[in-house]
Amino acid sequence: MTTRVIIRTLSELCVTIGTLIVLLVVYVLYWTSVRADRAMDSEIDHLQDRWATGSVAMEGARGQAAPPPYAPGASFAVMYIPRFGSDWAKPVLQGTGAETLKKGLGHYSRTARLGATGNFAVAGHRRTYGDPFKDFPALRPGDAVVLTDGTTWFTYRIDRRPYRTRPSDTGVIDPVPRASGFRRPGRYLTLTTCDPEWGHSHRLIAWAHLDATRPVTGGRPAALSG
Amino acid sequence: MYGWIWRHLPGNAWVRALISLVLVLAIVFVLFQYVFPWAEPLLPFNDVTVDEGMAGPR
Numbered sequence: 001m002t003t004r005v006i007i008r009t010l011s012e013l014c015v016t017i018g019t020l021i022v023l024l025v026v027y028v029l030y031w032t033s034v035r036a037d038r039a040m041d042s043e044i045d046h047l048q049d050r051w052a053t054g055s056v057a058m059e060g061a062r063g064q065a066a067p068p069p070y071a072p073g074a075s076f077a078v079m080y081i082p083r084f085g086s087d088w089a090k091p092v093l094q095g096t097g098a099e100t101l102k103k104g105l106g107h108y109s110r111t112a113r114l115g116a117t118g119n120f121a122v123a124g125h126r127r128t129y130g131d132p133f134k135d136f137p138a139l140r141p142g143d144a145v146v147l148t149d150g151t152t153w154f155t156y157r158i159d160r161r162p163y164r165t166r167p168s169d170t171g172v173i174d175p176v177p178r179a180s181g182f183r184r185p186g187r188y189l190t191l192t193t194c195d196p197e198w199g200h201s202h203r204l205i206a207w208a209h210l211d212a213t214r215p216v217t218g219g220r221p222a223a224l225s226g
Numbered sequence: 227m228y229g230w231i232w233r234h235l236p237g238n239a240w241v242r243a244l245i246s247l248v249l250v251l252a253i254v255f256v257l258f259q260y261v262f263p264w265a266e267p268l269l270p271f272n273d274v275t276v277d278e279g280m281a282g283p284r
Contacts, residue, residue, distance in 0.1 A: 012227045023254065027262040096275045098267055123275040170277050193274045200270035
């Protein structure tokens with residue numbers, strides 16, 4: 001009798017743990033993306049509403065000399081990478097904290113502003129939370145990375161295939177990134193994500209340089225319509 | 227364990243089944259809302275930046 005109770009309890013425990021694991025997998029693979037996609041869409045809507053009301057244009061005109069710093073945790077730009085799909089558009093938020101990266105891509109706060117001289121460095125999830133950088137290894141030299149801050153379109157061009165490095169290799173987001181092949185100061189962009197896809201032993205880096213800018217009033221850049 | 231719970235639920239089989247369903251849904255809700263968001267950062271999918279070493283352990 002007791003043996004029966006022990007075996008039954010043990011099997012029930014195993015079934016319970018198995019169910020828990022399946023639920024956790026559903027949460028990580030599916031639910032985080034549902035939540036993140038919703039959050040990213042609302043960030044983009046929020047930005048476009050703000051841009052449509054013209055508050056950014058006025059800020060830009062007023063603060064030409066010293067633009068206000070990006071507010072931590074707030075979105076300030078939208079990124080488009082045609083290589084990842086014509087409908088791929090993600091908000092860029094200030095900071096790279098875990099909570100920030102659940103709502104979009106994160107701008108390393110100690111790196112340059114969008115379009116400025118230096119290195120505009122951005123981190124994003126490769127897997128989970130909407131998988132924004134899932135196709136990261138598909139980036140090739142010449143690929144466009146287009147960003148807008150509501151007043152200007154910035155078109156960056158990827159310069160080399162993604163570079164694999166160690167997590168401690170912070171030189172890759174320096175103003176003149178280490179190992180990038182860039183020699184002199186310029187307007188650069190760095191994207192970082194994890195490697196391997198589901199792991200965290202390495203990081204995958206992509207570098208680009210500013211190729212063209214145009215005012216938003218001039219229409220979408222050619223890289224997006226092509 | 228589950229047999230013990232079933233025996234201690236009130237009502238006939240239908241009421242018990244209904245209460246069980248509500249209990250299961252409540253547990254799933256608590257897991258998705260509180261337990262998994264706490265456990266997920268312990269998995270490696272969050273490490274996408276290169277300055278963890280400087281920002282301190284997370």
